[in-house]
Amino acid sequence: MTDEDLRQEVRAFIAENLPAEMAARGKKMYHPYKPDVVFWTQKLNEKGWSAPGWPVEYGGPGWTVPQRHIFEEECFLAGCPMISPQGLTLVGPIIYTYGTQEQKDTFLPKIRSAEHTWTQGFSEPNAGSDLASLQTRAVREGDEYVVNGQKIWTSDAHSSEWAFMLVRTSTEGKKQAGISFLLIDMETPGITVRPIISIDGGHELNEVFFEDVRVPAANLVGEENMGWTYAKELLAEERTFSAEVKRHKGQLSRIKDIARTANLRGTPLIEDPHFLRRVAQLEIEVLAHEATLLRVVAEEQAGILGAAPTPSILKVRGTELVQRLGALMLEALGEAGMPYYAEKDYFLDTPDDPPGIPGAPGISSDFFFRRSLTIYGGTNEVQRNIIAAQLLRG
């Protein structure tokens, strides 16, 4: 099958299976709405497409890197709900690489079908950038670990069935050497989830408290005290995911749509040379960034591991482009970008757009939420330290 055949097949599949109101919510590119995510993941799973980056033996479709890119781009631009990245991109690969056969058999099919969605319990009140300082303890008692402590900024903890966590299993030696990687059922007694409402008014973030939570020792991934090694791999994947190229393209297309409708002293904004120059500049930067991403992913798949800190570079560049594109979108909207919509109205009632500017509601909420992109997955300041340490060393 050629790449173009695949693109046509993906388009036809989306046209046949994606309900229009779901596509409308997806095109707003705001917080994912869980019922949509579950519905769409199940549809993709029936087709064998719900784990596009996984090896065939674990249920992946066996696509090349460009084919996976085509699939993800078509889905995103059509407004398909995004498959939960915590399961698919973060913990799934850790389980199939380091997990026991039982863990693979139990968890991988349920990630692919969205029967389980996942939350990432790494950060703590005193362990963010300095993640290795984490203090949530897991003490082995017979066939169980007893977990006590607190996590924070835990995205989707309130709506996820399972958590993958970093816990302290030893205080001997270097702090990195006493951390383990544990899978925890969020229904286990002793877990309390408290919401954190972010600046956009939405609920994605939480604090999670663990009080004598008993977890089967069979839920340890890999070896005890080796969790830091697995987490570093996972975080590199999270940073590559933060390259955000699909979002950039969605944003560019929305900016152009808005500029066709918005007025600048009686002339459509799209005809203003100064505005067009700024759109063109950003589009060039997005295309260059996309070329870098494709090159890096292709090299990784071919087993060529360069010394460059590419996940950090992709993360810094990708997240900053999202914020610049968001700022230009708001500027293009002018006062039409100001209306605030509560998250529940935004998801369920699809409020009327202000006259003349389709799709304006919610753009300001999204703009404010995306300030967090340069914080999560490791702040951009810390990524710059990593880049400097690796590239400027010696």
Ligand SMILES: Cc1cc2nc3c(=O)[nH]c(=O)nc-3n(C[C@H](O)[C@H](O)[C@H](O)COP(=O)(O)OP(=O)(O)OC[C@H]3O[C@@H](n4cnc5c(N)ncnc54)[C@H](O)[C@@H]3O)c2cc1C
């Ligand atoms: C929207 C959102 C979603 C998140 N989701 C999750 C999640 O699902 N699971 C999870 O575990 N965590 C999650 N996080 C947490 C995120 O990973 C942390 O916020 C991040 O690692 C920064 O840690 P911190 O907030 O403790 O800030 P701090 O580490 O306290 O940093 C504060 C400031 O100091 C700067 N700084 C710190 N150290 C250095 C240094 N060495 N050099 C230069 N500057 C430095 C930072 O750049 C930052 O500006 C999320 C965060 C956000 C905002």
